Amino acid sequence: MIKNASFSNQQKMTGGIPVLFRKKILLYIIILGLVIFMPANLETANASATQDKMNELKSKEQKLEKEIRQIDHKISENDQEIFKKETEVKDAKEDIEKLKKEIAVIQKRIEERDKLLKERVRYMYQSGGPVDFIEVLLGAQDFGDFVERISALNSIAEQDKTILEEHMSDKEELEMKKTEVANELEEVETNLEELKKLQKELDNQIENKKKLLKDVNMEEDELHMELETDISTEQNTAIETEKKRPSRGNGSFIYPAAGRVSSNFGDRSLGNHFGIDIAKSGTVPVHAAASGTVAKSYYSSSYGNVVFITHNIKGQTYTTVYAHMRSRMVSTGQSVSQGQRIGTMGNTGRSFGQHLHFELHKGQWNNSKSNAVNPIPYLK
Ligand SMILES: [Zn+2]
Structure with missing residues (x-):
């Protein structure tokens, strides 16, 4: 509109010479094109560059995940x-x-x-x-x-x-x-x-x-939230198995590994921490915190080598999670007793530095981790 007005003024001043007028029209079109179309094109270009960048990051991420998986497997x-x-x-x-x-x-x-x-x-x-x-x-x-x-x-x-x-x-x-x-x-x-x-x-x-x-300059943080696996079927099977046997234990759990608690429940600057981290170097055995049934033992790209154990303690279902292990020594469906070795502390999956990420859930484990409780008061 401003350009239009200035053009009108110029038109009045020059008196409407056809050649000059045509030139002005041309200039007007060019300016209009620059003003209106260029930014639009730039925006489109920007959007597609962002998309490209995102795709690139995604494929990089996938490649990295594959490499981590391979190394973890070897470890x-x-x-x-x-x-x-x-x-x-x-x-x-x-x-x-x-x-x-x-x-x-x-x-x-x-x-x-x-x-x-x-x-x-x-x-x-x-x-x-x-x-x-x-x-x-x-x-x-x-x-x-x-x-x-x-x-x-x-x-x-x-x-x-x-x-x-x-x-x-x-x-x-x-x-x-x-x-x-x-x-x-x-x-x-x-x-x-x-x-x-x-x-x-x-x-x-x-x-x-x-x-x-x-x-790849990844952030130094566990990305447990990314887990998308649905393990409800396996958990239900484990709960059924546990219900059939008499309640084991008195509701107290033992520390699953030796080492210092390097991160507490909930105390994370980046989002919530739904468990505790226990860190120690060397070959550190990981033990079942209480007797129960292994609901799932597998490799997850975020949790690394992870074991989920379902416990039935006086009719109450509990679930413990042991993540980032170097290796697993139990398989899905297996019955374990308190203190039994289930693996070795490690650094697999999205983990930086050797530690055991341990979760306790009053009830089943779910993706939103709504049943997670602070394990410390339960640990003896
Ligand atoms: Zn952790």
Whole structure:
């Protein structure tokens, strides 16, 4: 409108020369075009650039999620392998201890027998040995005495023979047990070497994940809210299972892992925190806080390796959640007892730094987490 007015003034001033007028019209159209159409085009361009940017971010996010999932999977596999090796080493060491005790018993028997045999040899020399054998027989008073003497000498010989046989077999067994110990020790050494290698691999994988997360400059926060999985079917099955068995426990829960509480219930600057975080470095076992049924054990892109346990305590359903674990050691539908190991503390899913995210729900777990309660007062 302002441009229009100024144009009218100019028109009046120039007196309406056709060529100039046409030029003015052209200028007017150009200006109008610049004023009206350009911003509109820019806006469209801006909108599509925003859309492109969003699509790019989304695909980046999806790519990242895939990479995290792969690394988490490797970390989990490795941790389970380490646990297996550690169990093997522990078993082998127990075997070695048992064998050593058995060896000590055999050795003691051998020593005692050695002493006995030496005494017998000494006695035989003192009494003249086989010569004395004839003298004994010749010294018989009558035939009855003679028979008695023969059988006595025989039984002494038999006894010596048995002792010698036992001695030989004990010595053989001792050698076998010693070889067994040597083999077991060798196995332990190999397993320990492999353990070291696996641990190094695990450290590398954890380092890779850190780098990956640093590269994309993600915010240092757990994004638990993003979970979209519906686990109501699994939960209902677990609740049915729990209801069929007598109530277990007295309503108190144990701390699911060692470590310090690094974040409390609700105390988050970014949104609500529906659980507590327990942090500790190294291989930290995670235990079931109370007896119950595993409603679901799976890998979630936000929770990482996560286990949901349904509890029935005096008719009240509770649900505990254990997230970001390095690996899981229980499966969906499994019955667990309080304190049973269910996994290892970790850093899987949307997690920065090793910790256990633990939730307690009075009732079922749901996506809005409306049943979440502060676990601290329940933990003993
Ligand atoms: Zn947390």
